[in-house]
Amino acid sequence: MSSQQNRTVAERFIEDVWRQGKIDVIDELFSADYVDHSFGSHPAGRDDLKQFVAMFRQAFHDLEYELHQMLAEGDDVASRDTVHATHNGEFMGIPATGKRVSVSAMHFLRFANGKIVAHWGITDVAGLMQQLGVGPGQ
Amino acid sequence: MASSTIERNKMIMWRMIDEIWNLGKYEVADELFAPNHMSPSAPDLPPGAEGVKMLAKMFREAMPDYRMTIDLMFADEQQVVGRFTQSGTHTGIDLMGMLKPSGRKATWTEIGVLQINGAGQIVKSWYEVDMLSMIQQLSTPTPREIVDSYYEYANAGNWSAWCDLFADDMVMDEQLAGHIEGLDTLRPMMDGMGDAYAKFQNVPKHIIVDGNQAAVVSHISALASSATDKSIEAEVMNYFRFENGKITYMANFHDSVPFKPFLDQVSGG
Numbered sequence: 289m290s291s292q293q294n295r296t297v298a299e300r301f302i303e304d305v306w307r308q309g310k311i312d313v314i315d316e317l318f319s320a321d322y323v324d325h326s327f328g329s330h331p332a333g334r335d336d337l338k339q340f341v342a343m344f345r346q347a348f349h350d351l352e353y354e355l356h357q358m359l360a361e362g363d364d365v366a367s368r369d370t371v372h373a374t375h376n377g378e379f380m381g382i383p384a385t386g387k388r389v390s391v392s393a394m395h396f397l398r399f400a401n402g403k404i405v406a407h408w409g410i411t412d413v414a415g416l417m418q419q420l421g422v423g424p425g426q
Numbered sequence: 427m428a429s430s431t432i433e434r435n436k437m438i439m440w441r442m443i444d445e446i447w448n449l450g451k452y453e454v455a456d457e458l459f460a461p462n463h464m465s466p467s468a469p470d471l472p473p474g475a476e477g478v479k480m481l482a483k484m485f486r487e488a489m490p491d492y493r494m495t496i497d498l499m500f501a502d503e504q505q506v507v508g509r510f511t512q513s514g515t516h517t518g519i520d521l522m523g524m525l526k527p528s529g530r531k532a533t534w535t536e537i538g539v540l541q542i543n544g545a546g547q548i549v550k551s552w553y554e555v556d557m558l559s560m561i562q563q564l565s566t567p568t569p570r571e572i573v574d575s576y577y578e579y580a581n582a583g584n585w586s587a588w589c590d591l592f593a594d595d596m597v598m599d600e601q602l603a604g605h606i607e608g609l610d611t612l613r614p615m616m617d618g619m620g621d622a623y624a625k626f627q628n629v630p631k632h633i634i635v636d637g638n639q640a641a642v643v644s645h646i647s648a649l650a651s652s653a654t655d656k657s658i659e660a661e662v663m664n665y666f667r668f669e670n671g672k673i674t675y676m677a678n679f680h681d682s683v684p685f686k687p688f689l690d691q692v693s694g695g
Contacts, residue, residue, distance in 0.1 A: 359507050361501075364500060368539055389433065396509050408509055408535070423548055
């Protein structure tokens with residue numbers, strides 16, 4: 289698989305799953321033994337990712353996924369993005385605030401045989417918490 | 427031509443990390459960063475090379491063993507992206523004006539993108555740092571610190587602070603008191619400690635910490651309030667498990683015979 293094809297899969301994850309909410313497309317794009325390294329210290333799998341996307345989309349409405357940059361080389365795709373959304377549902381124990389938030393993040397995806405096999409991501413969680421009024425120094 | 431530009435871009439990121447961050451050669455920033463460089467991720471930092479110099483200097487002075495390694499890096503003609511792991515022990519200056527040096531060690535990750543111009547200078551940079559994890563590690567007491575506090579508070583008779591060392595869902599198997607579940611159960615039990623003993627000293631002799639577990643051999647010298655003429659002397663062993671800076675499980679083991687004056691008092695004998 290070329291890095292261009294990997295990039296197309298990464299773009300489908302953003303378009304189909306995040307923007308359109310088609311959670312089941314994850315099964316098509318991610319391998320069964322997918323490992324997510326961005327859920328704290330515990331590696332998570334494909335079902336955890338599905339749950340997270342569903343939970344996030346339930347808590348945050350009118351989601352705009354802004355992709356700033358995407359680079360692909362060999363088996364890897366890296367991207368930088370900002371998600372804009374309205375906090376209309378409970379999120380990690382924080383009741384809906386109705387606030388419009390912008391969350392920046394960067395991601396690395398590893399591919400094998402045209403599917404995503406691993407993900408390392410860092411999200412500005414501290415910035416999100418601050419916008420929701422529960423961050424450090426609030 | 428294209429591939430040599432890509433290699434050049436990778437070399438710029440590699441030099442930034444190795445020379446500026448790992449070796450503290452701050453003057454290299456003047457060579458790598460364009461005078462109009464700015465970082466949208468940290469808009470408050472000064473433009474040009476000064477921003478990265480300030481940041482690298484702060485971390486390196488806060489953590490003398492500071493180290494950044496590149497986990498993965500790749501580039502195209504205009505930009506280079508990398509995934510990094512950083513670590514350090516906070517023994518130096520304050521970090522970010524909010525973290526006092528604690529002697530604690532942290533390991534955290536970062537992803538960064540550098541945009542590079544035709545002259546081979548960094549004009550824009552974006553960073554996403556797992557600050558939450560770093561702050562958490564630097565502000566959470568280590569198992570050794572908790573063990574030291576456990577004996578310090580007990581010997582000071584500060585049972586309220588001692589109880590604070592335990593997690594809400596703690597479990598304890600105490601030789602004399604039995605099986606205790608939950609801090610809400612433990613706290614009222616400990617309220618009576620000050621009245622039950624005229625003297626209570628528990629002095630650690632050997633402390634072993636292994637990851638999230640610890641074992642301590644200590645010696646208790648105590649006097650029950652109603653029998654201050656009969657001294658209690660006992661060798662004790664404690665076993666601890668910790669999670670997120672709190673004691674989640676503790677068991678202690680000792681001969682009960684030396685505690686007879688205390689037990690007689692409890693049973694009204």
